[in-house]
Amino acid sequence: MPSLEQALEMQRPPIVRFGAGQVTTLAAWVAEAGIKRCFVVADRINAARLDVLGLPNPGVFGDVKPEPDLPNLEAVIVAAKAIEADAVVGFGGGSAMDLAKLVAVLVTSDKGLRDVSGPNRAPKRSVRLIQIPTTAGTGSEVGTRALITDPETMNKIATESVEMLADIAIIDPALTVSVPPMVTAATGVDAMAHCVEAFTSKRSHPIIDDYALRGIQLIGRYLKRAVEDGADLEARAGLALAAFYGGICLGPVNTTAGHALAYPLGTRHKLAHGIANALIFPHMLAANASAVPEKTALVGQALGFTCESRQAVFGGANAFCTGLGLDMGLHSYGIPRDDLPACAHEAHQIRRLLDFNPVDLTEADILDIYEAAY
Numbered sequence: 001m002p003s004l005e006q007a008l009e010m011q012r013p014p015i016v017r018f019g020a021g022q023v024t025t026l027a028a029w030v031a032e033a034g035i036k037r038c039f040v041v042a043d044r045i046n047a048a049r050l051d052v053l054g055l056p057n058p059g060v061f062g063d064v065k066p067e068p069d070l071p072n073l074e075a076v077i078v079a080a081k082a083i084e085a086d087a088v089v090g091f092g093g094g095s096a097m098d099l100a101k102l103v104a105v106l107v108t109s110d111k112g113l114r115d116v117s118g119p120n121r122a123p124k125r126s127v128r129l130i131q132i133p134t135t136a137g138t139g140s141e142v143g144t145r146a147l148i149t150d151p152e153t154m155n156k157i158a159t160e161s162v163e164m165l166a167d168i169a170i171i172d173p174a175l176t177v178s179v180p181p182m183v184t185a186a187t188g189v190d191a192m193a194h195c196v197e198a199f200t201s202k203r204s205h206p207i208i209d210d211y212a213l214r215g216i217q218l219i220g221r222y223l224k225r226a227v228e229d230g231a232d233l234e235a236r237a238g239l240a241l242a243a244f245y246g247g248i249c250l251g252p253v254n255t256t257a258g259h260a261l262a263y264p265l266g267t268r269h270k271l272a273h274g275i276a277n278a279l280i281f282p283h284m285l286a287a288n289a290s291a292v293p294e295k296t297a298l299v300g301q302a303l304g305f306t307c308e309s310r311q312a313v314f315g316g317a318n319a320f321c322t323g324l325g326l327d328m329g330l331h332s333y334g335i336p337r338d339d340l341p342a343c344a345h346e347a348h349q350i351r352r353l354l355d356f357n358p359v360d361l362t363e364a365d366i367l368d369i370y371e372a373a374y
């Protein structure tokens, strides 16, 4: 595992505002920045409450799809190009914020996603970017990455650039009070998975470990509370902070096998990203335990279970997820069993994540995990 001697660069928005009610400071920031017109990128639920942003006459694309694909990105770029805006606002979960990042760099360019995908290929941004998360999950508000599904290959295309880093992120936990219990559970598990996978990654780093472990502790303390009582603002704030910490983990360290195995379930079968993470989480934590025993024990402690054996790790992590009301059988989500080999083949090719998992997984190992999760 790397030590403090290992160099690390962290990139974060220059301004992060955190706290219930902070969204009301947006309009003043926009005015002070000299922004004339904002273009808001939102899903339908958030598009129906644009008034909370307090923006004068914003342009809006209000049809962000969950797990957005290429056609969804193309539609939002067409809408953005039709409006003279000098700032883009991502208002929603990771789906809206990821699209907002790409709109911000592509709106003044002739380029398409394929011209900019991968690391550091995005053109220079000439509009401002504001991110306002309304779920507590992805941490996309503080990151440089956007994930778009290619409908032909069903893969997630990752684009990453400092040009896609927000000028300001406003994390207002009060905006997440309306998230339904199962979406709260799923997005919370996603935030936890970012922290756990970065914490146990071969690329883990002591600086990021501090955020990761704190994020996992916050999930252990608050996720069940927020699922049971969505109006519990302390719990909502704890989760918003955990998601922020997870976002910090994603930048320099990123996720590993958990996300690699979750992706095909989301892209091929439209399974919500957080649910897919939850289904894989107990299996991966158990499979990795022998390679990172101390860190696995700390994860268990934070989430309320002991890790004396591989079975104990699996049982504890699985009980944590079922305790949130999640159905932990892959079969329950309408995924045909005979597609699991194709999922395993796809997951095994996600080398950008799998190469940093603490244990090496063959395609057959991955299929075994899917079968066990079924």
Ligand SMILES: NC(=O)c1ccc[n+]([C@@H]2O[C@H](COP(=O)([O-])OP(=O)(O)OC[C@H]3O[C@@H](n4cnc5c(N)ncnc54)[C@H](O)[C@@H]3O)[C@@H](O)[C@H]2O)c1
Residues within 6 Å of the ligand: 043, 044, 045, 046, 065, 066, 067, 068, 092, 093, 094, 095, 096, 098, 134, 135, 137, 138, 139, 140, 143, 145, 146, 147, 175, 176, 177, 178, 179, 180, 183, 187, 190, 250, 273, 274
């Ligand atoms: N950029 C990154 O680093 C990063 C990291 C992880 C995931 N992602 C991506 O983020 C996407 C998932 O984001 P997500 O999990 O936040 O889900 P999401 O943005 O798709 O939202 C999930 C659902 O919750 C609804 N919703 C959002 N806010 C709500 C609110 N306040 N009240 C009620 N309903 C609300 C949305 O309309 C949607 O139906 C995926 O595409 C995933 O690949 C990106």
Ligand SMILES: [Fe+2]
Residues within 6 Å of the ligand: 138, 190, 191, 193, 194, 259, 273
């Ligand atoms: Fe994620």
